[in-house]
Amino acid sequence: MKDDILNQIKASYQVTTNENTKDDPFALVVDGKALEIALTNDIKDDFLQLTVNCASVICCRVSPKQKALITRLVKKYTGKMTLAIGDGANDVGMIQEADIGIGISVLEQDVSSDICLQFPALYQQGQKGIFFSWKRIIGWMGNGILTSLVISILNVYILSPLAFRKGGQVVDIAHLGVTTYTTIVWTVNCQIALIITHFTWIQHIFIWGSIFSWYIFLLFYGALPPVYSNREYKLLVEAVGPAPMYWIVVLLVVVISLLPYFIYMVIQRSFYPMDDHVIQEMKYGRKVVVDDETWLREKQSSRKATHIGFSARVDAKILYLKDQLHKKRMFIIKSITNSPIRRSITTR
Structure with a gap:
């Protein structure tokens, strides 16, 4: 089973790097059972090499642990910033592993729409380790x-x-x-x-x-x-x-x-x-407490730039500058290699 998956990964990688298909977008679909094998130590490098060559990768029927693990490996392998978006408790590990984690939740229609401002404050509780301190x-x-x-x-x-x-x-x-x-x-x-x-x-x-x-x-x-x-x-x-x-x-x-x-x-x-208590009061008590002191405090907290967000923006800028520097370096090397003077020196 493991050898078959490894051969499929290598064959797919050859297709994505082929000159005739190099500019074509590829999508990879993998389920939880195959992902469990693909993330083993002797296969994961080949698997990650294939995933970065694909335009999109769809992982279906995966466990919460696998979601967090794939996020960690992609972040480590590519060295780039990762964004994770989840809508349930099984996405918490993935959200925490990513550089930027976003949680989505939907409440009933009859509650004030301003309630949406509370969700950033809710996820700060997880980022600050309040529940597991x-x-x-x-x-x-x-x-x-x-x-x-x-x-x-x-x-x-x-x-x-x-x-x-x-x-x-x-x-x-x-x-x-x-x-x-x-x-x-x-x-x-x-x-x-x-x-x-x-x-x-x-x-x-x-x-x-x-x-x-x-x-x-x-x-x-x-x-x-x-x-x-x-x-x-x-x-x-x-x-x-x-x-x-x-x-x-x-x-x-x-x-x-x-x-x-x-x-x-x-x-x-x-x-x-706490933030979740305010949301519960509004949701189950059917109360709209927009003028309440607690609500105003939480509203301000939800709009406050967090340390994680600030560090993420700094990291993004650094990665962008590194990428631009790398492209300029490669352009210079390529220009020198293809210059007439270089070719004449090589010919002699």
Whole structure:
């Protein structure tokens, strides 16, 4: 397979460099599977040599990683400035690899068209590494540690001293373990639900389906003979399920665990909104806040020339001057080579 692709690349390259077809425009079409082979170390140089000889190259059915990789290789191989335009999350890597990255997004017609001015500001968040900064990573780690401590401490503190069921029955390790893990399942999925700003039916299935599948697992696992299920034998049906304390603890612990992030989210959106928060408010709240202070700040931010754009313009000018200098050098060499004096000296 690899040899066949290499032979095709070499044959196509010969066609593009042939004197009879040298001035004809060629287009190259390659799919994701062929691109995966073409970008291997022993073929990629030949492949890139062919691509630069083509007027256009169409890559179809490629992965986000391949999009970013081809952008990086073309930039490195040609030494020229690259522009990447994408309209989805799978284009983020490609946009970040390019010298100039442009993201396209379309909102509903009934929202003010001035909203389009916000998109440059939105993509500055990715360029500045706001979403993947150490501050944000450490914040999520701290949120995870805090949540785990709240879940474990509250479950032990509430369940240990109290009767779990009527008749004075107290919890054992199986009751405590199932209750704790149930609160973990609920907390994790509810945390995801809080982060998501646009729900689809797939997200609903996976988030709420994950919680539902946990109870299905408890039901079927508890139905196995005690030799297999051990302490969990009919645990949901006969032990934790009928106990009101189980459901009260799950509800209480999940609410308290989510409370710190919920408070943080409310404060941030109310007093320190980011660019995407403003857009979401306008999109889902159907608000046109052109006179709002936050809107004016973001509007100015979207029009501000970024450092990346400035550096790109400088690089473009340098590349242009280098290209002009190279053309003049080649013209001089060609003129000297073809001059009558040079030919006479060579003849003698």
